[in-house]
Amino acid sequence: MDIFKKYDRYVMPTYARQPVAFVRGKGCYLYDGEGNAYLDFVSGLSVNNLGHCHPAVVKAIREQAGELLHTCNLYFTEPGAELARLISENSLGGKVFFANSGAEANECAIKLARKCGRDLAGGGKHRIITLTGGFHGRTMATLTATAQPEKQAPFRPLLPGFSHVPANDIVALAEAMDDSVCAVMLEPVQGEGGVHVLTPEFLQVARELTQKHKALLVFDEVQTGLGRTGRLFAYQYGNVMPDVMTLAKSLGGALPIGAAVAAPAYSDVLTAGMHGSTFGGGPLPCAAGVAVLKELMAPEFMENVRRIGNYMRAELDGLAGSGLVESVRGLGLMLAVDLHRPHAAEIVSRALEQRIILNNTSEKTLRFLPPLIVEERMIDEVVEFLKTTLNV
Ligand SMILES: Cc1ncc(COP(=O)(O)O)c(C=O)c1O
CATH class of the missing domain: 3.90.1150.10 (Aspartate Aminotransferase, domain 1)
Known part of the structure; x- marks a missing residue:
């Protein structure tokens, strides 16, 4: 056959x-x-x-594969520590959660935002706003965040607590925001939706409104991150820093890995037992990730x-x-x-x-x-x- x-x-x-x-x-x-x-x-x-x-990625994978493939997250390994350091020191400066894919990185961001909202104001502060035409993954939470009706329709009912506004529509975003919102989540450039670049004005307003309503601004940089747009991360084009950024795709140099990266203020929101992944942050994909970041940061x-x-x-x-x-x-x-x-x-x-x-x-x-x-x-x-x- x-x-x-x-x-x-x-x-x-x-x-x-x-x-x-x-x-x-x-x-x-x-x-x-x-x-x-x-x-x-x-x-x-x-x-x-x-x-x-x-060659640098293949070398890193070969060397790591001959030493240690997996331990699970009950123990420490050097590649995980080093990859987290490299990501953090070149982006938001806080801590990293390692997953295995973009959808999983976004699941972590969603849970982190919900937990933050709950800590601040109880269960009422749980709404997450995402943008029409966006794409955040295929799991039930990330599908709910993915405001593309044709992708969602066969799998309804979706998760409660998500609202969508049109990309780059400042007025619609302002109308949708209130104190029940725990996060606004967006891609700086919508990839699967057809490469739509969000305007600096829209990102600025999203930043101001999330600050005003004590909500997190989450950038899904799964596709835009790691050099794709000509900066290490797309947010670096403007003055707007997200509170949480998610990565995946090229992070492991073709091995599966995802990451949710938090600013320092949100680094310890998720504590032991709240979130996890058996394979997340294993030594093999992290060793590849270290090689990837070093290449991207070469002069x-x-x-x-x-x-x-x-x-x-x-x-x-x-x-x-x-x-x-x-x-x-x-x-x-x-x-x-x-x-x-x-x-x-x-x-x-x-x-x-x-x-x-x-x-x-x-x-x-x-x-x-x-x-x-x-x-x-x-x-x-x-x-x-x-x-x-x-x-x-
Ligand atoms: C912006 C964005 N977020 C999330 C995802 C989902 O990533 P994964 O397929 O690794 O779950 C993708 C995949 O295309 C993506 O482009």
Whole structure:
């Protein structure tokens, strides 16, 4: 039985997979069983930010795998301590909870916010506001936070205590806020929703309103974090610091890990027995995470992401200028174009035929998440493909 048939028979059909199986990856390329190279502009959905099988990450995993794979959280290990230190000292300065995925990191943030609200004002202060079009995960709490009705509908009833307001709508946010709110949770750039950048004004108002109502401001940086937008964390573009930030995706250099990072004031809200995860913060993904952060913090790495991001943005703007696409959005190397016609899935299939891996978030939107080490010639190849394909 071939791979496709086995998936068909044995794996739940929760994904619309592209008809290709990969066996190897290196840098910005994936390879199929026949040795064909595919230029990857999806990066495992912003997981392979350093490219496939980055030597420093592979080395860290190999070394750690030969020493210690797992202890559980009843004990201490050095990689967990060091990864938490690196994240904290380069972001909010408080403490970190390690989980295994973005959804789990957000579950921790949600529980932390609920606990804070309860400590302050009892059970009445429990509402969490999230934004329309946002995406926070697939567990029941994070699905409830994910204000996309079509994703929620089959699984109702959802959790109580969540409200949604349109992204960038300052008036709606102000109307929704009161002292029953324990948190506002948002992505600085909405990823799965189609790469919508939140305005600095909206973030500023969210900060002021959460302060006024003693609620937490939670930034879900699962997709925007770790260099994707051209800063280590997207919040660093503005003056607004969140109280809690969540990370996952590229944190483990392709091993599963998530993190909820709290500012010092909220670092000890969750105490022993309140939250946990058997695998969370294990030595193997944390050792990989330490290698990832060291690479991201190397001199000029982030400047280069911004430079190459600007290059790609200018090239895509060129497509809009010549009328081939409707509009361009994004920040750093998290970019999207809206097409004139709802044929984005077809463009993704055509790209695959030419061994370019692209992704669409809807029938009109193509999203680009190349590895952060992408080169100009690779961007040129993708833009050339778009020019020829969209011209017909
Ligand atoms: C912003 C954001 N939050 C949370 C998640 C969920 O992460 P995971 O799939 O690791 O649970 C995602 C995944 O795409 C995401 O983009």
